[in-house]
Amino acid sequence: MNGSTDQVSLPARIAEPGEGITLDELRLAARNHAMPLEALRYEITPVGLHYLLVHYDIPDHDPAAWRLAVDGAVDHPLTLDAKALRVRPRAAHTVTLECAGNGRALLEPRPLSQPWLDGAVGTARWGGTPLAPLLREAGLRPGAVEVLFTGADHGLERGVEQTYARSLPLAEALRPDVLLADTMNGGPLPPQHGAPLRLLVPGWYGMAQVKWLSRVTVLTEPYDGFQQTTAYRYKQQADDPGEPVTRIGPRALMIPPGFPDFMSRARVAAPGDQLLTGRAWTGRPPVTAVEVSTDGGVSWQRAELGPPADTYGWRAWRYRWPAPAEGLHHLAVRASDASGRTQPTGQAWNRQGMGNNMAQEVDVLIRNSQEPTGS
Amino acid sequence: MNGSTDQVSLPARIAEPGEGITLDELRLAARNHAMPLEALRYEITPVGLHYLLVHYDIPDHDPAAWRLAVDGAVDHPLTLDAKALRVRPRAAHTVTLECAGNGRALLEPRPLSQPWLDGAVGTARWGGTPLAPLLREAGLRPGAVEVLFTGADHGLERGVEQTYARSLPLAEALRPDVLLADTMNGGPLPPQHGAPLRLLVPGWYGMAQVKWLSRVTVLTEPYDGFQQTTAYRYKQQADDPGEPVTRIGPRALMIPPGFPDFMSRARVAAPGDQLLTGRAWTGRPPVTAVEVSTDGGVSWQRAELGPPADTYGWRAWRYRWPAPAEGLHHLAVRASDASGRTQPTGQAWNRQGMGNNMAQEVDVLIRNSQEPTGS
Numbered sequence A, B: 001m002n003g004s005t006d007q008v009s010l011p012a013r014i015a016e017p018g019e020g021i022t023l024d025e026l027r028l029a030a031r032n033h034a035m036p037l038e039a040l041r042y043e044i045t046p047v048g049l050h051y052l053l054v055h056y057d058i059p060d061h062d063p064a065a066w067r068l069a070v071d072g073a074v075d076h077p078l079t080l081d082a083k084a085l086r087v088r089p090r091a092a093h094t095v096t097l098e099c100a101g102n103g104r105a106l107l108e109p110r111p112l113s114q115p116w117l118d119g120a121v122g123t124a125r126w127g128g129t130p131l132a133p134l135l136r137e138a139g140l141r142p143g144a145v146e147v148l149f150t151g152a153d154h155g156l157e158r159g160v161e162q163t164y165a166r167s168l169p170l171a172e173a174l175r176p177d178v179l180l181a182d183t184m185n186g187g188p189l190p191p192q193h194g195a196p197l198r199l200l201v202p203g204w205y206g207m208a209q210v211k212w213l214s215r216v217t218v219l220t221e222p223y224d225g226f227q228q229t230t231a232y233r234y235k236q237q238a239d240d241p242g243e244p245v246t247r248i249g250p251r252a253l254m255i256p257p258g259f260p261d262f263m264s265r266a267r268v269a270a271p272g273d274q275l276l277t278g279r280a281w282t283g284r285p286p287v288t289a290v291e292v293s294t295d296g297g298v299s300w301q302r303a304e305l306g307p308p309a310d311t312y313g314w315r316a317w318r319y320r321w322p323a324p325a326e327g328l329h330h331l332a333v334r335a336s337d338a339s340g341r342t343q344p345t346g347q348a349w350n351r352q353g354m355g356n357n358m359a360q361e362v363d364v365l366i367r368n369s370q371e372p373t374g375s
Helices: A023-031 A037-041 A082-086 A131-138 B023-031 B037-041 B082-086 B131-138
Strands: A068-072 A078-080 A091-098 A121-130 A146-157 A160-169 A179-184 A198-200 A215-219 A251-254 A267-269 A274-281 A287-293 A304-310 A313-321 A327-337 A360-366 B068-072 B078-080 B091-098 B121-130 B146-157 B160-169 B179-184 B198-200 B215-219 B251-254 B267-269 B274-281 B287-293 B304-310 B313-321 B327-337 B360-366
Touching: A023 B023, A037 A251, A037 A274, A068 A131, A078 A131, A082 A179, A091 A179, A091 A274, A091 A304, A091 A313, A121 A131, A121 A274, A131 A179, A131 A215, A251 A287, A251 A360, A274 A287, A274 A327, A287 A304, A287 A313, B037 B251, B037 B274, B068 B131, B078 B131, B082 B179, B091 B179, B091 B274, B091 B304, B091 B313, B121 B131, B121 B274, B131 B179, B131 B215, B251 B287, B251 B360, B274 B287, B274 B327, B287 B304, B287 B313
Parallel strands: A068 A215, A267 A360, B068 B215, B267 B360
Antiparallel strands: A068 A078, A091 A121, A121 A179, A146 A160, A146 A215, A179 A198, A251 A274, A251 A327, A274 A313, A287 A327, A304 A313, A327 A360, B068 B078, B091 B121, B121 B179, B146 B160, B146 B215, B179 B198, B251 B274, B251 B327, B274 B313, B287 B327, B304 B313, B327 B360
């Protein structure tokens, strides 16, 4: 009965060549979840299909006891309860959120963490009160440079005991579309998405969208906590400080055509024209192009784009694939955005598996139905 | 470009000794999901935290075109649309549902399929119209022995193309608590839980709760389809016909105490009395006892039981663990039910990994907080 942390919280590591998915990764995959790709058909992702990542445990929340503190470099520190928040001005935005680790488990070699394949995304209608007026009411003091957001979820990570916290540069925190959100798709915020209150920073990866928000602290020095300076960095070596993970890179996903095999999720579709559809998004909007390849990436064709769901909401795309031959075909899709970024067709590896927006590849077998008659 | 099914739908297999979780298993774990165990705190599981298993894809559902057919060995075959169903008598039950494969990935050797650990469970308030009066209105013909329920999800499984379908013995189908459910927790049935209509058979494992229900067919011979006679059997060998999987075995789960490490999900708790809590359920109610071990299964103590949420709804339990010593402790919990069944402390292996209700084990490290002051 040894009481050291070493037993329960180990340093990060990269999978060995050929190493299968570990039990640690499976435990994370079982409780967190991606959006099933057929749910790309919904412009607003239904609750329960939106991707979910909970760093530690979903906190137990007592509505009567909950308070939001606004403190730090402000003239008038504030404490608000649920009622005080409800009477403030309201706003709502349709926003696509994506985990910075989406695509991690596709990397070679594979960084060991939440083992996302490609579905760590979702789009919801988030409602709440804008943050900027609240900060102005509190009175920003000269020298304010960042705003720190502290949640209520508590745990250990690589040996560091912590309550989840992330900061934003002051200019980002003062954007008019940054919300303290308490509704999702018109209903109360579900526990797993941060009830009673979460931060919403349209365009940024999920780590910035602090859930179970309890404290907003104006800082005069940049925050150097674990989730800011150790986790969520693009880096090649363990001792490399790396670059911060911020906005979402462009990505398009397609609804895998036809129907799946249960175990392999391999796809089979009937002969005839195939209408390929999906959604594309970016944190530097708008998405300017979606291209589809039906020959394994040799050639690319422009897909037709629908309107964006909102400034930071995904947009639908479609591409008619005329009567492919029977047999196995290799499809791929990639998006480009207003910043000039295009999804790569190969991986851009980094040690934490962040921002891997490599183009999606989907194999599909075209063949006639083999379902027994009458079943 | 070969068009054979062999490329995409392989026979079942068992993991090799030491074989890590496969990419096929990870694909399933990423889209399906367990209930995070801290959600045992909710008597009614919030939507999105209830476990989810989708065999193939969530079907696309056109509300205007949807119909339910009632046919087979009946005097008056019926076709009902959503409006015709809404005006029928209503009922609601609080029911704990569990996947028959819960616990599969804990087995040694590990059958390869959806790799559940222990959280493939949830409890919802399901509302709808009782099935029995509808069958009686259709007029059961002499010789009726089973009722077949066909969903709308279509796929391949072990080489067999199929639309998901399962049957019930006639006596089970006529139970007054069997529902055609169209609401969950008071709201519309979400797409992933079977919208617009699913079957609800309280007490049975999840495979019987057919989602996206399109057809109810009265049979005069037992159904011999894939999900009835190949899948969902307790069997030791591939060519063993096995015994059918039916009702849920007893199981208790505890909320893992303290807080987790992100990567390993290992638990750490502060010194002092620990109130251990959780829920227990069975398909042969009521749960008659929950026992807790704090010494790795050497001795067991009775937990205090709360009332069941409903006939087939789980019941809360709690056990005060007085001031454990600092260091690592091995906890376990097990339930017994009215049929005399008690959860085993070791595995009862079968080839498909069905009904593994081995007692839950949770290790917890008792030690003082190491969170830096002021963070």
